[in-house]
Structures are given as C-alpha cells and as structure tokens.
Amino acid sequence: MVFIMQSQGKKIYFRRVEPKHASFYAQGKSYLLDKSSCLLYFNLAMVQKFQKPSELIFVSIFVLLALCFFLFIYYIAFQIHSSLDKNDANNQVKYTSHILFVGPRGDADMFNALFDGANSKAMEYHAVLEKLSPSSVADERGLDTWLNYASYVDADGVIVFSDNESALIEQPMNTYGSAIPVVSLINTNPESSQVVFLGTNKYEIGKCFAAEIFAYEEKAQKPIETIFALVNSEKNVSAADRILASIQEELFKNKQLQRNVLVKEFSSKGIGPVNDEVRNVILKLMETHGSKLILCFSANDTIMAAQALIDLNATGEIGIIGLYENNETMNYIEKGIVFSVISIDAFSMGMEAMECLFSLINKGHTNNYGSADLIVLRKEEGL
Numbered sequence: 001m002v003f004i005m006q007s008q009g010k011k012i013y014f015r016r017v018e019p020k021h022a023s024f025y026a027q028g029k030s031y032l033l034d035k036s037s038c039l040l041y042f043n044l045a046m047v048q049k050f051q052k053p054s055e056l057i058f059v060s061i062f063v064l065l066a067l068c069f070f071l072f073i074y075y076i077a078f079q080i081h082s083s084l085d086k087n088d089a090n091n092q093v094k095y096t097s098h099i100l101f102v103g104p105r106g107d108a109d110m111f112n113a114l115f116d117g118a119n120s121k122a123m124e125y126h127a128v129l130e131k132l133s134p135s136s137v138a139d140e141r142g143l144d145t146w147l148n149y150a151s152y153v154d155a156d157g158v159i160v161f162s163d164n165e166s167a168l169i170e171q172p173m174n175t176y177g178s179a180i181p182v183v184s185l186i187n188t189n190p191e192s193s194q195v196v197f198l199g200t201n202k203y204e205i206g207k208c209f210a211a212e213i214f215a216y217e218e219k220a221q222k223p224i225e226t227i228f229a230l231v232n233s234e235k236n237v238s239a240a241d242r243i244l245a246s247i248q249e250e251l252f253k254n255k256q257l258q259r260n261v262l263v264k265e266f267s268s269k270g271i272g273p274v275n276d277e278v279r280n281v282i283l284k285l286m287e288t289h290g291s292k293l294i295l296c297f298s299a300n301d302t303i304m305a306a307q308a309l310i311d312l313n314a315t316g317e318i319g320i321i322g323l324y325e326n327n328e329t330m331n332y333i334e335k336g337i338v339f340s341v342i343s344i345d346a347f348s349m350g351m352e353a354m355e356c357l358f359s360l361i362n363k364g365h366t367n368n369y370g371s372a373d374l375i376v377l378r379k380e381e382g383l
Contacts, residue, residue: 097127098153099357102146103161105134107299109326110346114161114185117350125358127156147172150180157357159350161185163298164235169195181360183353186324186344187236196356198349201371202239205323206246208342208374209295212321213251213259216293216339220319223257226291230278232301233265240297243323247295262289279308282318292318293339299324302341306332325377333379344372 101118103111111133119129132146143162150158151172158180160169165187172180181196188197217223231240244263251259262285266277282305285291296302302322306329309315319339322329332338349372359365 095126095128097125097156097358097361099127099129099354100146100150100153100155100158101129101131101161102143102158103131103133104163107161107163107324107326108133109328110186110299110324111161113346114159114350114353117347117352118159118354119350120347121351121354125354127354127358130155143167143169147182151175155180157181157183157361159183159185159353159357162187165189165239166235171195181357183357183360185349185353187239196360198353198356199372200344200374202242203246204371204374205342206243207250208376209243209247209321209323210250212340212342212376213247213293214254216319216321219339220292223259224291224293225257225259226289227259227261227293227295228282228285228289228291229261229263229295229297230281230301230305231263231265231297233267236297237265243297261295262291275304275308278304279311282308282314283312286312286314286318294318294320296320296322298322299326299329299341302329302338303332306337309337330377333377336379340376340378343375343377345375348372 099118099122101115103114115129115131122129132149134141143160146160147158147170149155151174154174155172158172160182162169162184163186166189167187168189168191169182169184171182174180183196183198185197186199188195188199213224213227229240229244231237244261248261251261264281264285266275266281282294294305296305299322302320302324303326305320305322306315309318309320315335315337320332320337321339322341323343325333325341325343329338329341333341352372
C-alpha cells in the first residue's frame with residue numbers, strides 16, 4: 001500500500017492505492033509518498049484548512065477538552081482499580097500461626113465455651129485454631145496423642161483443657177528441637193513442667209462453697225448439720241481435698257453450729273442414665289444420716305447426683321451445690337433440683353489463654369499461673 005499526494009489549485013488530495021497503480025496516479029501533479037511524509041503533508045494541509053484564527057481556537061479548545069475528558073476518565077478508572085486492590089488486600093488474612101486447642105469429650109459445653117473465647121482472639125493474632133477432642137466414647141485418643149500430633153504438624157502453640165488434674169502434660173517439641181508453648185486450663189498436674197496454668201484457686205472455691213452452704217440454710221430456714229461431699233475417685237481427688245479443707249475452715253469459723261461434712265468417694269468414668277453407685281450412696285446417706293445437702297466437684301458429678309435424686313424421688317428433700325456448669329446443670333438449676341453452681345466465665349478464660357500463649361510465642365515469657373474469677377449461678381438470679 002502506497003500514498004499519492006495530488007494538488008489541484010490550492011487544494012491537496014491524498015490517495016491510498018495499491019503499488020501496481022502507483023505509476024498511473026503519479027502522473028501530472030501527483031507525488032508518491034511514504035507513510036511519514038504523508039503524515040507530515042497531512043498535518044500541513046490541516047493547518048492550511050483552518051487558516052482563520054477563530055477556527056484554530058475552536059479546534060484547539062476542542063482538542064484540549066477531549067484531552068481533559070480522557071484524563072478524567074483515566075483518573076477515575078485508576079482510583080476505582082486502586083480501591084478494589086486495597087479492599088482485596090484488607091479482606092485477605094495472612095495466617096501466620098497454627099494453634100491446637102485440645103480437650104476431653106466428657107465436658108463438651110465447657111470445652112466449646114473455652115474454644116469460642118480463644119477463637120474470638122484468633123484474628124487478632126493471625127492464627128488458625130484447630131479443635132481436637134475424642135469423637136466418641138470408643139475414641140481412646142488421649143492427651144498424649146494430641147501432644148504428639150502437635151510435634152508432628154509443627155504447631156506454634158497448644159491450649160489444653162483437662163478435666164483431670166492427674167494427667168501429666170509433657171511439653172511437645174517441634175522439628176527444630178524447640179519446645180512448643182503450652183497453656184493448661186481449669187486443671188493441671190503440678191508436675192507438668194514449663195506449662196502455663198490458667199484455672200481456679202481451690203482455696204477460693206472452698207470459701208465460695210461455704211458461702212453457698214450458708215445461703216442454702218437461709219433459704220431452708222434451718223441449719224444443715226450433716227453435709228455430704230461426693231468425690232469422684234477417678235479424677236481430681238487432690239483438688240477436691242483442697243476444696244474440702246477450705247470449706248471446713250470457713251464452716252469452723254461459725255462456732256454457733258457444728259456441721260459435719262461426710263466425704264464419700266465413688267468410681268465412675270462416664271455418665272449413664274443413672275449411675276447405680278451414686279444412687280446407692282445417696283440412698284444410704286438419706287437412710288443413715290438424713291443429710292439434706294450434697295456437694296459435687298465437677299459438672300458431670302452434679303448431673304449424676306441430680307439424676308439419682310430424680311430416680312429416688314427425693315428432689316424436694318435434698319439440695320445440690322455443684323462446681324462448673326454446662327447446659328444440663330443449668331437445666332437442673334431451672335427445675336430447682338440443683339440449688340446453685342459455682343463456675344467461671346469460660347469465654348473470657350479462653351480469650352486470656354490466647355493472650356498468654358502469644359505472650360509466650362512472641363516474648364518468650366508470661367505469668368506461669370493465672371486465677372479466674374468465680375461466678376455463682378442460681379435460679380433466683382434468673383440464670
């Protein structure tokens with residue numbers, strides 16, 4: 001393709017023709033041009049066309065406005081694109097830590113509340129929380145299995161909710177030979193080394209139990225001379241002993257009435273419809289001592305005692321004060337079978353566990369012991 005410039009008077013014409021016809025058009029006042037020459041002559045022709053100043057001003061303004069419009073559209077498009085990129089960057093969370101949250105199957109309500117509290121802080125620390133617990137009664141995976149798993153996956157930290165203080169926590173190691181930080185909640189074995197503990201002060205729990213005994217007597221409008229303490233020998237016996245010692249100390253301060261606290265251990269690894277051993281113990285207690293109040297030191301024990309009273313048709317005769325709540329114990333409080341439950345704010349404890357764990361991860365240290373505030377749940381408080 002070639003270009004031909006022809007002139008006729010003061011007018012200039014341009015043609016784009018096939019090369020084979022170029023010789024025909026190039027006769028007379030025609031000139032064969034290349035592309036660059038054609039563009040130059042075209043610009044000159046445009047200037048000649050708009051020889052009047054008003055026409056040149058109009059064209060200049062038009063070109064300037066078109067240029068401004070183009071720049072404006074480009075600016076808007078650029079701002080929109082930048083905003084979308086920024087939103088995408090804000091919506092993308094970069095997770096830098098993998099935390100394991102380990103717990104038993106038996107106390108799922110407390111475990112879930114603790115996990116929810118910890119998980120509410122996960123975004124703040126750019127962490128992913130993996131919840132691990134036995135999936136069924138037949139699932140025999142225990143604490144050791146999860147701690148070994150922490151080493152296998154190179155977890156950045158572990159939070160352990162243990163319902164058995166006799167369980168020993170061996171701090172896991174990562175692939176580089178460094179210890180993986182561990183925070184233990186509610187119960188912990190004193191022999192577990194290098195483990196941060198967040199739980200309850202057993203002495204304070206005993207004082208709280210004593211206060212609830214006085215409140216129960218006030219409601220019954222008579223003193224309770226014989227109090228029955230139900231202790232599960234399968235776990236947390238030493239914790240129950242420390243609580244009982246504190247209860248006795250507080251009761252002894254009230255010298256107007258000598259109260260007798262009878263301790264009875266039983267063995268149970270689970271919750272049946274009605275635990276026969278617990279039922280028989282309570283029945284004998286009623287027949288021999290006429291006790292009107294039972295103390296329990298776990299949510300599961302509280303449930304078993306309530307079920308036994310229902311089975312014995314003695315819910316109106318004997319009261320129960322329990323430790324730690326779940327959905328079932330709260331149901332028994334509402335029905336008036338359980339007088340009160342001493343518990344903790346599990347959600348807040350879960351949040352505190354994450355704070356302690358990341359203090360260990362980021363700073364290498366934190367307080368080795370933290371005590372949770374106690375709360376009392378009763379029917380008259382609307383709980």
